[in-house]
Amino acid sequence: MSTQRVITPAPLKPVHRIPESSGKGSGDGSRTAVVPERSKRRTNPGNILVGIILSLGAVMMIAPLAWTFSTSLKTREGVFELPPQWIPDPFVWENYARIWTAGPLLSGIQNSLIVACSVTIVGSLTSALAAFAFAKLRMPFKNAIFLGLLAGLMIPFPTLMIPQFTIFASIGWVDTLLPLIVPGLFGNIVMIFFLRQFLNSVPDSIVEAARIDGASYLQIFWILILPAVRPALAAQFILWFMAMWNDYLAPIIYLNSPGTQTLQLVIANFNAQYAIQTDYPLIMAASFVALLPVLIVFVVFQRQIIESIALTGAKG
């Protein structure tokens, strides 16, 4: 329950979407609007200049990541060569074999997967159920309860972490994954918020019609609501998964022994431990392995993620 705590975005108007590719001609800048006849051609001098600047910027964004990868393939001594080599000579792929025995990397990946999967799968279901009730069912004090939950978003995790720790310590859960998993199972208010918004566009009549046909509320949820919210659910699921995968503050509070640590803690310990031995290739190989799953998820689901983030900030 820490990094997924996103503050409720400001309600902004109007709703906008990011086009897949500006080449399709929906996004037109201020300058091209001034000289409309120019914008018809793709390669005008302005675009070339902007392209060069954007490329330089892109190099600066990529450089640290590329540098990490390059370092991860060097020998321990190769790291200290001056001038530095961008392309390692020789390529030391063994670094990627060494990391698995140099620390609990594999169990770190397992632990991160256990936490992130159990929280997001169960938590998405409970969130979707609650969103269904908030959006489509009648209940006394419904809006007051919803606003109360939303108000909880304003409280930063550091304000709650000390009592949370003592609660979990008193039932002996410290140094287990349970304190990271259990709070998430109760759902995520950000997700409830967005699914509820999304359900507002689903007509109430389908719920009423299903009731008349004798369907139970759980059946309605499973057969009608869940398929209807799938796009919003998928986007929020991915964002939540990445937040859980990347979380650091909650794990560092609860997990001490190497076998229970999540991936982020494992690589942080790699960093502390092997920097003393100046084994930078090993550290960088482990960090790169930690980065890779999220990078792949991002590139694959790029469009959904980017659109849902643009909407998060823009719609609310």
Add this chain to the structure above:
Amino acid sequence: MSMTMRRSRLHRKEHLAALLFVAIPVIGFLLFTLFPLLFSVYASFTNWNGISSPKFKGIDNYVKMFEDRYFLKSLWNTLYMMIGIPVGLAISLALALALNRKMRGTTFFRTVYYLPVISSIAAVAILWQWAFNGDFGLINQGLSLVGIDGPNWLQDTSTVKPALIIMAVWKGLGYSMLLYLAALQSVPRYLYEAASLDGASPWQQFRHITIPMVRPVTFFLIVTSIIGGSQIFVEINIMTPTGGPEFESASIVWYIWQKAFDNLQMGYASAMSVVLGLLVFIITFIQFRLNRRNQFSID
């Protein structure tokens, strides 16, 4: 059976179902947010090591806080590192303007600029720690190309905060850029057409159309960045594990964490965490208030 009784029974069923569905997150809220919050406030008035029972001390912790050199320093450091917020916003608006043009490759650039946002902060901190290495780091090698002898960034009292700011800007650019891009694409084009018919220069159009139209996004980004920035922890913990040279990079959350879980001064740490919570609450509250006004100005 009368009609009204029938309907109330139906309603009762619906109420029950709704209550059950809502109960799960509500119980979660009570257990993991409301109760801890109340306990934090209570603990902030006590002397408590987390093991024995808390001893009531009144406002001692709050008085102590403002005499604690380290707390004040970490508060100052946290505020100082927020210099990165306006810098990042200016750069990301410029990027969004560039990406809003009709040209090839914008999707590619959008993805590249967004990569740091989704990367794990722990891994990012590790690779930037290496990039800031005084002798062999990427940054100083880049600087040496233009003849500058770079400092030992993270060990030098005058450069440790700028180093952390540079990293934060790098990591956050993509997110603000994306929101600005969405905002830019919603600006009606006729505004620019009308302005250019009236002879407004591109700069005037930028100043008097673009800036006001993206103001709600700017405001949203400023507030969320302040809230996020006030809770900066991971990069401090990884890049400068002892709080930096002469405590120059310790942040509030880092100090709370250290006091609570290293020194077991949980009462004192709770008091600091309550102050942090109040700060965040006030900022969020201002956001809601001002934002209502913003909406009217758009409508």
